[in-house]
Amino acid sequence: MEKTITRFTPEIRTSIADTIKASGGNEVFFTGRIDRNGVVTEVRVCARGNDSAVPVVQSAAQEADVLIHNHPSGDLTPSNADLSVAARMADYGTGFYIINNTASEVYAVVEPIPRREKIPIDEAAIAALLDELGPFAAKSPTYETRPTQIALAASIARSFNIGAIGVFEAGTGVGKSYAYLLPVIEWALTNQERVVVSTGTINLQQQLMEKDIPAASGILGKKVKAVLMKGRQNYVCLRRLAEALEEKDFFDEDLEELEQIFLWAQTTQDGSKSDLPFLPRDSIWSRIASESDACMGMRCSRRDDCFVMRVRKDAADASILIVNHHLLFADLETRMMGAGYEGTAVLPPFHHIVFDEAHAIEAAATSFFSEYFTRFKLNKQLGVFFRSRRNFIGGHLPALERISAHGGEISAARAAIETVKSVFFSLEDAALSLVNGGFSWRLSDATVQDAAPLLEEMESLRQAIAIFTGIIRNVLDGIDEDDQDEQVVWESKFALRRLEFIGTLCLYFQEWSERRDSVFWIEKNKLSWKGSGETVWYPRFVQTPLSIAPMMCAGVFEPFSTVVCTSATLRIAKKFEFWMRRTGVSRIEEDRILSGEFGSPFPYSTNVLLAIPDSGPLPDSPDFQPWVETTITSLLQASGGHALVLFTSYEMLRGACETARRALSPLGITILRQGDDDRSRLLETFKQDETSVLFATDSFWEGVDAPGDALLQVIIVKLPFRVPNNPVLQARSEAITQRGGNAFMELSLPEAALRFRQGFGRLMRRKTDRGVVTVLDRRIVAKRYGKVFLESLPETLTCFAPLSDVLHRVEHFLYP
Structure with a gap:
């Protein structure tokens, strides 16, 4: 053990000892900040426990330089629980100290990694790259300087330097891509910190990757690694593709399309749908696309060839990630739900975001954070267990029956599937009668008196799903430990989770009056049967956040070091107020917001x-x-x-x-x-x-x-x-x-x-x-x-x- 004099300031030692004494000598959990010399100069009390344990506050822990707690016994040897927490936090560069009650002795289980000092980028130098004497002008005799582009680049550079929320309207023709790419590249390379650029369209993503980033990198005279990341549903899953080809529940034209995709998959370097020479039908692609819930990870037999794993490995050391708003929100949701902001979630860790086409943030977030179910979502998950088409019968029930000691319940599971489908048909009828001649209906104080049949059917569906999932879970419990890694078991568990979520949405509809932060509504959609003139209407049951501002503030604008939002259309009648209020920017302290209008140079x-x-x-x-x-x-x-x-x-x-x-x-x-x-x-x-x-x-x-x-x-x-x-x-x-x-x-x-x-x-x-x-x-x-x-x-x-x-x-x- 060593004395704390070299690791804590005197004031901090006294503060820690006083806090422990006031807590009756029990364990207390602190988080600490260290200076450039590795000395703890700031602590925060996060939890108090008993004489042998204290809870670790995960959200606070990930923001700290070092975790500190005391052992009242005076024995500073780490327990197994201590070692487990220390190992986990070491991945984030966070240290782990154990001290005695008087804060006079310390045992450093893991040394903290000092935070790298941020190196400001030269705002004037960034702007000068775009002026009449800069390298852009030198490369093109027809180059025209754009004063608003130069001013925008300097403002974005300043946003990075001071850790601001930048809100910048850049009119058409300003050249906002170069105005943000130059400071983004300079910051990423100078400070070794990844920046995520999020856009609304694939066209802009491709332009950034194929033209703008190479040009900006060349102007700076610095190489930068940028990776375009797409949502995993854009990539073919080789395991699911092979399984689909082995099954026989396809029409001939479907099988022909699958075989074409199989041949393409042997040669493609990308593995994404956009790389296909033709556009596959949704019904085919949904059967073979990569899905997070169905991914077997390291247990997958095709993991070495996996296109999703390949792009993630490629992104791990990239300085710039190009994503769309939907993928960014998928990452942010994972972080907000507990993954934290220091490690890998859907994307590798990052602390700086540029939202291009930021006018679309509210619509994109509303769409992403909405939950829904339809007959197709339900039947897809039920089909994992049992489906029939022509003379083909498929699904995992027969395999589960063979490997489970409780296989005798499979017949009950088949009956339960039919019950779920029957109840869902009744729910659809109730929903369509409410929508009637319109195309949507909302559950509200004004309509609830008509909703009793709908809510009764919702409860019936929830119960029917619960009965089915209960049977399957019992079947899964009867499978030996040696067989728990079987693919059929994993896929069954994933499908159960999705079915149970549909049941949860049914419960949320019933609890709508207690969930006023959500909108519960039904949308009527049309389905035209192939080869017939018949039109069938079906309902879509949706839960949508009433406002995305609170989650955007808590999940984006507060935790990230820099967030730059730019678009040609952010203001109304010369003011940013509406956009800032709808997206949650207005909830941030005013002194952290930089805003500006950079007019179009067009006549x-x-x-x-x-x-x-x-x-x-x-x-x-x-x-x-x-x-x-x-x-x-x-x-x-x-x-x-x-x-x-x-x-x-x-x-x-x-x-x-x-x-x-x-x-x-x-x-x-x-x-x-x-x-x-x-x-x-x-x-x-x-x-x-x-x-x-x-x-x-x-x-x-x-x-x-x-x-x-x-x-x-x-x-x-x-x-x-x-x-x-x-x-x-x-x-x-x-x-x-x-x-x-x-x-x-x-x-x-x-x-x-x-x-x-x-x-x-x-x-x-x-x-x-x-x-x-x-x-x-x-x-x-x-x-x-x-x-x-x-x-x-x-x-x-x-x-x-x-x-x-x-x-x-x-x-x-x-x-x-």
Whole structure:
């Protein structure tokens, strides 16, 4: 044993001894911080125990440099429990000390690893890389400096230096990718700390990996390792693929597709679905994709060839990880549920995040943290145990029967499966009767009086699942220890967990009034049977978080050292308030937030005309649809095609599209419609056929990049307010109203204004682009709230006039 004088400051020794004395001489658990000399200069009391034990507070332990506790006996020899904790924490570089009650002696079980001093990066030097004398300019004679890009790069560098939450709106054309990549690479290499860049689209991920990161690395003159990580469901599981081929419950065309995937899997280096030369059907890919619950890890016979393991090994020493929002949230969920922030979860450990396309954070988090079940999710898990198709019978029940001492219960399990399916059919009937002629229904104070049959069926399903899982668990208990590692046992346990979770969701629906932080709702979906004209409706049962702000604050903005959020559309009427409130940034101390607006260098004031026919009918008028159909056709004739027409409903789109086709096809203008082809092929056709017109809704309000003559006019048919009967919007609106707020002004309006900005942003994609944005919804000038939309746009030329004048101005602006 050694004296504590060299490891603790005198003040800390006295503080520890006093705390132990005040605790009756029992064991006390402390966490400590050390200085650059390895001396404990700060301690925190985390738990108190008895004379022989004290609990370890895991969440506090992972944030500490060293764990400290006393042995009241004075014998500082570590127990087996001490050694177990010490070994676990050593993986995080955390030390482990045992002291006596007077804090005069210490036994260092594990030496702490001193925290590396952060080395600030030179903000001015980062910015200078992008100026007229920098290496970018030297490599290209046509290089144009962008002052806003230079300022953005310096602000992001500062965010890393001071550990800030950076909220930066960067207009189209600023070049935000280079503005964040240069400080990201410099910080990662200088401080040997990994940075995660999270984006919303695969296109941006590929651009970063194939073009932007290599270019930024070259400008810095430093090599950096970056790895693109995808969710594991994007990768084929070789074990599951082999099993699927051995089974015979496929139609001939399914088997042919499986065999093609098998041949591809022999040669692919990537193993991801995007590397396939064709797009596999969802029903096939779901049978063979890698799944976390079904992964056997080190017990898998194909672990040495596993594509997921390969990319994880590759990422372990990467300085930059490129991920999508969904995968990042999967990692954060694991950390928030106990994995902590210092070790590997879904991703290797990291302390810095850049959210590109940060406007999509709330939608992405809402989607990820929602839970749901359908007939397909239920049947997939039941099918693990028993399924039949044509003359084939499959599933694990026969194998479990052979290896279990309780195999006699298998017949009861088969009967229980049929009971679960029967009860679920009744639940579907109850749900569809509630939805009735609509497409969704929400469980709330206003609807609960109608929900009794639904909740009764929910309880019946929960009980039926519990009976089945109880039988299977008893069967599994009858399997010898030597057989517990069998694949059939592991997969059965995974399927049980998923079935039990469906039962838990059923319970949560019944407890909805005690779970006001969630929205419980039903969505009606359509299923068209292959080869028949029959349409079948089925319900999807969903639990959605009422707000993602608390979990984003606690799981992202508070624990991570640096979080940079950037997008072209974060502000409403020149303010960040709405986005910051919805995402949880506003819950962070103001002095830790850096924000800024970095305007587009594009010449909107001369190259863009904002046109609004001010004499058309309002959207709630029965005359609006026929007027829209004829007006769109006239506008497309004025521009000669070259247009993107954005709708808020597919029904309105369909009618307008047919009218335009009849009128414009004879003129040689191709009319494309969302749904006629795969999104990527549709966009490629639109860009290649420069006179074509694309009618679209929903996802096409963002992510469309068609520079040049392919896009001369964007027509926005209606202001993009979400439909008021959207269950999640309803619940969030009610929550605002209940606290005395104005749901329209605080939620519906700013949400629509952000969407409107994204639609407007489809037009100008290059500095030389020019064109017209025409808005057919005259509420933008007739209603007081319309100024919120107008004030959120850059300065442009305008034409707010009768339709005939608008048509004349559009044609002469495009073809002077």
